[in-house]
Amino acid sequence: MTFLGWLTIILFAGILTALAIPLGGYLANVYNGKRVFLTPIFGGPERFLYKVLRVDPKREQDWKSYAKSLIIFSLAGWILLYVILRTQDAFFVPHSLNPLGFESAPWNVTFNTASSFMTNTNWQYYSGETTMSYLSQMIGLTVQNWLSAGVGIVVAVALIRGIVGRTGKSLGNFWQDLVRTILYVLAPLSALIAIVLVSQGVIANFSNYLSVHTVTGLTQSIAMGPVASQEAIKMLGTNGGGFFNTNSAHPFENPTAFTNFFEMLAVLIIPAALVFAYGRMTGNRRQGYAIYATMMVMFLGAAAVAYIAEAHGSPAQHAAGLHTHVFAGSSGGNLEGKEQRFGIAGSALFDVVTTVTSCGAVNSAIESFTGIGGAVPFANLSASEVIFGGVGTGLYSILLYVLLAVFIGGLMVGRTPEWLGKKLEAREIKLAGLGILITPLAALFCTALATASHAGRESISKAATGPQGFSESFYAYLSQANNNGSAFAGYTGFIQPNAGSVGSHGVTFADLLGGFDMLFARYAPILFALAVAGALAGKRVTPAGLGTMRTDNATFVVLLIGVIVLVGALTFFPALLLGPIVQGLTSHLY
Amino acid sequence: MRRDILTSVIGIIVFTILLGLVYPLLVTGIGQVTFPGNANGQQIHVGGRLVGSKIIGQSFADPKMKNGKVLEEKGVVVTEPDPRYFQTRPSATEGGAYNAAASTFSNLGPNSKATEEAIAEHIKAYIELEGPYNPGLTAARVPVDAANSSGSNLDPEISPANARIQAHRVAAVRHLSLATVDGLVSRYTDARGIGFSGEPGVNALELNLALDRLTGVTH
Numbered sequence: 001m002t003f004l005g006w007l008t009i010i011l012f013a014g015i016l017t018a019l020a021i022p023l024g025g026y027l028a029n030v031y032n033g034k035r036v037f038l039t040p041i042f043g044g045p046e047r048f049l050y051k052v053l054r055v056d057p058k059r060e061q062d063w064k065s066y067a068k069s070l071i072i073f074s075l076a077g078w079i080l081l082y083v084i085l086r087t088q089d090a091f092f093v094p095h096s097l098n099p100l101g102f103e104s105a106p107w108n109v110t111f112n113t114a115s116s117f118m119t120n121t122n123w124q125y126y127s128g129e130t131t132m133s134y135l136s137q138m139i140g141l142t143v144q145n146w147l148s149a150g151v152g153i154v155v156a157v158a159l160i161r162g163i164v165g166r167t168g169k170s171l172g173n174f175w176q177d178l179v180r181t182i183l184y185v186l187a188p189l190s191a192l193i194a195i196v197l198v199s200q201g202v203i204a205n206f207s208n209y210l211s212v213h214t215v216t217g218l219t220q221s222i223a224m225g226p227v228a229s230q231e232a233i234k235m236l237g238t239n240g241g242g243f244f245n246t247n248s249a250h251p252f253e254n255p256t257a258f259t260n261f262f263e264m265l266a267v268l269i270i271p272a273a274l275v276f277a278y279g280r281m282t283g284n285r286r287q288g289y290a291i292y293a294t295m296m297v298m299f300l301g302a303a304a305v306a307y308i309a310e311a312h313g314s315p316a317q318h319a320a321g322l323h324t325h326v327f328a329g330s331s332g333g334n335l336e337g338k339e340q341r342f343g344i345a346g347s348a349l350f351d352v353v354t355t356v357t358s359c360g361a362v363n364s365a366i367e368s369f370t371g372i373g374g375a376v377p378f379a380n381l382s383a384s385e386v387i388f389g390g391v392g393t394g395l396y397s398i399l400l401y402v403l404l405a406v407f408i409g410g411l412m413v414g415r416t417p418e419w420l421g422k423k424l425e426a427r428e429i430k431l432a433g434l435g436i437l438i439t440p441l442a443a444l445f446c447t448a449l450a451t452a453s454h455a456g457r458e459s460i461s462k463a464a465t466g467p468q469g470f471s472e473s474f475y476a477y478l479s480q481a482n483n484n485g486s487a488f489a490g491y492t493g494f495i496q497p498n499a500g501s502v503g504s505h506g507v508t509f510a511d512l513l514g515g516f517d518m519l520f521a522r523y524a525p526i527l528f529a530l531a532v533a534g535a536l537a538g539k540r541v542t543p544a545g546l547g548t549m550r551t552d553n554a555t556f557v558v559l560l561i562g563v564i565v566l567v568g569a570l571t572f573f574p575a576l577l578l579g580p581i582v583q584g585l586t587s588h589l590y
Numbered sequence: 591m592r593r594d595i596l597t598s599v600i601g602i603i604v605f606t607i608l609l610g611l612v613y614p615l616l617v618t619g620i621g622q623v624t625f626p627g628n629a630n631g632q633q634i635h636v637g638g639r640l641v642g643s644k645i646i647g648q649s650f651a652d653p654k655m656k657n658g659k660v661l662e663e664k665g666v667v668v669t670e671p672d673p674r675y676f677q678t679r680p681s682a683t684e685g686g687a688y689n690a691a692a693s694t695f696s697n698l699g700p701n702s703k704a705t706e707e708a709i710a711e712h713i714k715a716y717i718e719l720e721g722p723y724n725p726g727l728t729a730a731r732v733p734v735d736a737a738n739s740s741g742s743n744l745d746p747e748i749s750p751a752n753a754r755i756q757a758h759r760v761a762a763v764r765h766l767s768l769a770t771v772d773g774l775v776s777r778y779t780d781a782r783g784i785g786f787s788g789e790p791g792v793n794a795l796e797l798n799l800a801l802d803r804l805t806g807v808t809h
Contacts, residue, residue, distance in 0.1 A: 004786050011786070052604055053597050069594050076598040080606065130692050139610030146609045147602075175597060182605070187613075194617040195624075201645055204621035204629040209691055212640050214648045215798055215809065216672050221691035222646055224631060229617035246693040249741030251645040252631060257783025313734075316698070316705035320713060321729035322737050329733070329751030331789045336698055336705065336738040340679070340747040341780070343789035347741075364741040365695040374700070461697060468699035490697035583701045590701055 001311040002326055005345030009303050012261065012349060013296065016268050023269060024276025024288070030184045031157045031177070032281065042183045049179050057179075060170035063534030066158055067527055069174040070151060074118055074523075077147055082114040084140040088133045098133035099208045105131055109494050109506035115515040117141055119522035120148035120358055120390055122234070122241030122485040125493035125511060129223035129244050134206055137243060142230045146190075149237025150181045152358075152392030155526050156274055159396045160281050162533025163420060169537050171530070185270070186236065193266050194232035200262075201255035204228040227252055235266035238390040240360035240485045248350070248363040249339055260342050260363060264353045271357055271388040274395045282420055286552035291398060294560045298387045299356055302376050306348040309373035310334045315587035334373065337365025348373065351486075355380040358390030360485030367464075367472070367488040371584025374471065377486065378580050381478045382572040383564050384439050390483060396529040398564075402551070403432040403532070405563045409549045409556070418548055421541035428535045435528030440571040442521040443481035446513050447474045447575065455509035461490030466590030471579035478572075480514045481521040634795065636809050642795050647746040649687040650675035650798060671719055673763045674807075675798045676756050679735055680712045681743040688744060696739040712737040723758040731755075747791030750779055764805050774800050 029036050050057050061069065087093070089103045104110065109125050116123040117140075126132065132141070154177035161171045198204050203224060210222040227243045231253055234241060244250040254260055275295065279288020311333040313324025326332040333344040342350065347364040354361045355377035366377055380387060386398040403419065407429050410417025417424040450456030450473045459476070460469040472491040479486055493510035550556060621629035632644035642648050651669035654661040661668040666686050671677050682696050683689035698705035713729045716736050721727045733751040748756075753775045761771040778797040782788050802809070 004782070008787050049604070053601050054593070055597055068591070069597075072591075072594045073598040073601060076595075076602045080602050127692065127694070138614045139606050142614060143606050143610040147605060175601075182609075191613070191617065195620060198617070198621035198625050198629055201628045201632060203631045204618040205631075206618065207630065210631065210633065210640060210643070212642050212648070213809075214650075215641055215675065215795070215802070216650050216652050217809075218649060218651065218653070218667075218669070218686075220642065220646075220648055220688060222631065222643055223691050223693070226614045226618045228621055228629070229614035232617070244693050244742075246695055246742040246744070249695070250693050251643075251647075251742060251744060251746060255645050256780075257788025259783075261783060261787050314700035314705070316700055316702060317709055317734070317738070319706045320709035320737070322709060322713065322732060322734060323730045324734060327751065329754060329790075330735070330749045332734055334700065334738075335734040335740075336700075336709070337695060337741050338738070339741050339745050340735050340749055340791040341745075341783070341788050346783075346788045362741075365697055367695065367697040367699060368705075370700045463697070463702055463704040464699055465702065465704075468702055471699075488697070489695045490699075583699075586701070588701065589703045589706055590699075 001308065002345070005307060005311070005343070008345045009300070009307065009349055012264060013300060016265060016272055019265065019269055020272035021276050023273035025280060027185065027273055027277035028280035030180055031277070036184065038184055038188065046179060046183055053175060055175040057173050057176035059173055060168070061173055062169040063162070063171055063530045066171045066174050067530045070155070070526070071523065074151060077144060078114050078118045081117060081140050081144055082110060085110045085113060085136055088136045093133065093135055096206060097135035102131055102133050105494070106506045108508045108511040112493060112511040112515040115518050116485065117144035117241060118148055119483050119518045120152055120237070120239055120393070121480055121483040121518045122239045122360055123480050123487065123514060123518065124241055124485070125506065125514070127245035128242055134225055137230060138226060141241060142233060145230065145233040145237050145239040145241070146182060146186060149186060149233070149239065149391045150178050152390050153181045153185070153270070153274070154178055154392065155529055156392035156395040159399055159529050159533040160278055162537040164282055165537040166541055167538060169534060171533050171537060186233065190233045190236050193236055194228045196262065197231055197259060198228045200259045202228045202231055202259065203252045232266070234361065235263045235359065236270065238267055238271065238357045238359040240354060242361065248361045254363055257341050257346055260346050260350060264350055267353050267357055267359045267361070268388055270391045271394045274392065278395060284420060284552060290552045290557050291402065294557045295387050295398070297557070298383070298561060299352065302356065302380055302387070303349055303352045306352050306373050306376040307345055309370045309376070310344050310348045312370065314370045316589060318587065319589060334368070334370055337368030339363065351377060352380065355484060355486055356385070356387035356389070358385050358393055358483045360479065362486050365489060366486055367490050371580050371582070375576065375580035375584055378475065378478070378576055379568070381482045381484055382568040382576070384436065384568065385482045385484065386564060393483065397525065400432040400435045400529065400532065401564055402560060403428060404436065405556070405560045406549070406551060408563060409559055413549055415547055415549070418542070419551060421544060422536055422539040423542070428532055431528050431532045431535060435525045435532065436567060438524045438528070439481050439521045442517055443478040444571070444575065446477035446481065446517045450477060450510070450513060453509070459491050459493060459507050459510040461492065464490050467579050467582045468590065474575055474579055476514065477517055480517040483518060483522050634799070636799065639809065641799070641809060644793065644795060645746050646690050647678045647681065647688050647744045648795060649681070650677055650794070673719070673759060676748065676753060676760060676794050677719070678794045679745050679748060680737070680739045682739055683743045690744055693742050693744055695741060696743065698739070709737050720755050720759055723762050724755055727755065746793055746795060747780065748794055750775070750790055750792055753792040760801065764801065766805070
């Protein structure tokens with residue numbers, strides 16, 4: 001560990017907060033329908049889009065109508081993406097947009113990929129540069145990077161409206177929220193980030209793969225592509241699906257320590273800002289700060305544990321005789337699967353940033369993290385992505401936990417629980433409880449199925465013996481259920497014997513189980529969150545009295561952390577023991 | 591319901607055009623105009639020939655010969671490090687090291703025997719190559735980056751400590767003074783990002799090309 005390593009983590013938290021507060025104010029204005037500084041530019045296109053889409057933005061929707069629009073739109077996106085991916089070698093695809101003539105992946109892999117990108121998971125059972133055409137990356141995957149992010153954000157906005165709403169059952173209009181999210185939030189930020197990334201060395205071209213005659217006379221082929229545009233929205237929308245197989249470890253996706261820092265900010269900026277937007281929209285900024293503090297405490301804890309564990313090094317390194325302390329000119333630590341330019345702190349922090357959110361991008365091999373270092377992403381996923389979480393998904397998920405915490409707090413003081421002046425009743429608590437438990441249920445069910453069946457164990461990599469094999473399987477279904485998409489990447493659903501798409505085949509069991517895992521665990525919680533919004537909308541607000549439990553102070557932060565940790569630990573502890581914790585507690589090699 | 595379906599179908603087409611065509615073309619166009627070098631992968635040409643990308647690692651090795659023929663194993667050319675050059679980190683991409691058309695993680699687990707074996711092998715190879723020029727070089731002194739594969743397996747950089755050790759070999763083989771080689775190492779060491787983030791690293795390709803220029807090696 002080094003002073004600069006710790007400084008990186010602290011400065012990151014500080015800069016993030018400083019940027020998120022003003023952006024939160026901007027978001028609140030956008031979703032409250034107020035004029036913002038971009039209105040003169042995007043007001044026209046906004047009205048034009050409503051006309052083209054035949055949408056009346058003033059039509060108010062209750063939760064069922066809102067959910068219906070959301071589901072139908074997502075389904076349309078899924079179908080189009082599936083068709084695009086399955087026809088990438090069809091006659092109408094221009095050669096320059098599929099220069100290597102990649103064939104389509106088989107149906108089962110494509111089912112997984114289409115489900116993955118529509119659900120903001122971006123789990124990848126394919127390798128970008130050896131199977132995906134430029135056209136598929138652009139009109140297929142990049143588009144869902146935007147839309148899945150937009151869908152996540154609007155659910156959070158709808159839930160806030162339900163919490164605030166005092167009359168009627170309206171949660172707003174899905175189409176209006178989606179169009180505004182894309183125009184006023186994602187488009188300007190994404191374009192800005194993309195240009196900054198190109199200026200630092202992320203590539204942006206449609207060239208054929210480079211054919212290099214190396215210094216010693218060997219041949220090297222270098223993959224190319226329109227990376228910067230996809231990279232920007234991949235981070236900003238907490239998507240995480242890499243253009244290349246090695247994602248943000250690839251120098252063309254993440255060329256310097258600066259881009260590494262910048263990409264981490266891009267991942268967390270919207271989830272963090274939404275918390276402040278929540279505070280403004282509910283008229284209770286202090287509660288926004290309380291939720292932000294809850295997230296930040298857990299985030300910093302995770303970053304510290306990961307950094308300490310990775311700086312310590314792994315049992316395999318020590319057994320091989322390698323010394324892992326820092327000395328002049330050497331980072332030390334567990335550098336297996338990590339890039340020199342990011343070092344230990346830059347890799348550990350990136351890992352935490354992308355696993356607390358639903359981003360799932362990786363700049364180092366999580367499978368090669370030490371037992372405890374690897375337990376951190378496990379723990380982040382076990383907390384159901386509420387530590388900042390995905391764009392929108394993080395906020396609506398933690399709000400379900402807030403509801404639960406208020407309920408438990410109410411039980412402790414023996415009063416009907418109240419939240420922002422609204423009485424919480426059996427219906428909301430039941431819906432919130434189901435919304436919280438459904439994701440862990442999907443993760444554990446799929447893990448059990450995958451580890452207990454022969455077809456499931458097919459996907460475990462050969463080198464992953466003992467607890468590592470269990471970790472691979474568990475992480476796969478936990479990550480897909482939480483729509484994260486990071487992986488213990490030895491686990492596979494797609495086998496490419498010749499490093500090309502020809503002759504490759506999918507592992508049907510893993511592809512289908514994972515696909516259903518993602519779909520179920522994405523849309524079930526969305527429906528529960530919207531149902532909670534519907535149940536809260538229109539409830540009468542009573543002024544806070546002397547006996548009202550406060551939900552905006554340090555006590556509540558502690559209570560909320562307690563509830564999140566308790567639910568996560570009770571659900572996942574037995575499974576975690578079998579994998580990463582066993583490895584973290586022993587120096588035994590398997 | 592019908593209204594939602596209609597809007598969804600129009601919506602997905604409109605958004606696909608805007609976000610899947612207009613947006614990437616715009617970004618790529620701006621990138622090509624304002625930062626053409628970066629947008630095209632920081633290609634390095636020597637004598638009109640493309641010798642690599644500045645930010646993609648490559649293998650500085652020669653094909654192993656046996657009876658005048660290039661030795662192959664399972665269709666992959668067997669190579670051995672070229673002692674004139676600084677060596678990049680161990681890489682295990684498919685079809686030989688540093689295959690930049692198929693980046694891949696090594697996925698070596700922290701408690702796996704396979705990991706220990708791989709690392710031990712890298713340490714052994716490193717000491718075999720550098721030991722003769724660095725008397726007393728033991729496993730304990732091998733920098734971690736020299737024995738661990740990187741994330742992308744395409745890491746263009748090595749640690750300064752690793753470069754200082756290799757400098758002894760390169761200086762001896764090229765008949766240069768150690769101070770000259772060390773000077774070049776310093777020149778091609780990238781500082782930490784924004785002054786505090788990440789680790790300094792030595793760009794192996796730039797360093798090796800500078801050495802070739804200095805000693806008049808042509809490609």
